[in-house]
Amino acid sequence: MVNNYETLVLLSPELAEENRKEILDNLTSIVEREGGKMVETDDWGMRLLAYPVQKQTRGYYVRLVYDAPGALVAELERNIRFTDGIFKFMTVKLAA
Numbered sequence: 802m803v804n805n806y807e808t809l810v811l812l813s814p815e816l817a818e819e820n821r822k823e824i825l826d827n828l829t830s831i832v833e834r835e836g837g838k839m840v841e842t843d844d845w846g847m848r849l850l851a852y853p854v855q856k857q858t859r860g861y862y863v864r865l866v867y868d869a870p871g872a873l874v875a876e877l878e879r880n881i882r883f884t885d886g887i888f889k890f891m892t893v894k895l896a897a
Contacts, residue, residue, distance in 0.1 A: 803868050805840070805895040808877065811854065811888045812861040814847060824886055825863060831877050837869030854888045866895070 829839055845862035874892055881890050
């Protein structure tokens with residue numbers, strides 16, 4: 802069964818543009834490799850944080866929207882956890 806998901810990713814503000822692009826390309830390839838389909842990649846850019854995260858007061862936000870089976874979300878989050886440069890992330894299932 803395929804559902805619609807949204808993952809919000811908070812990247813380190815110290816990452817260079819090519820490093821951010823490499824991380825996002827990697828996440829996109831995981832979604833496609835595991836049988837999902839990217840719907841949208843929404844680049845929010847650099848924002849002030851409500852509280853410091855890893856001693857940083859700014860972060861780079863990117864929102865990923867994709868159609869995928871539930872097992873794909875677990876695989877994507879597993880890869881996010883060990884990717885350097887990603888501070889935080891949150892995945893939610895969107896209403897159909």
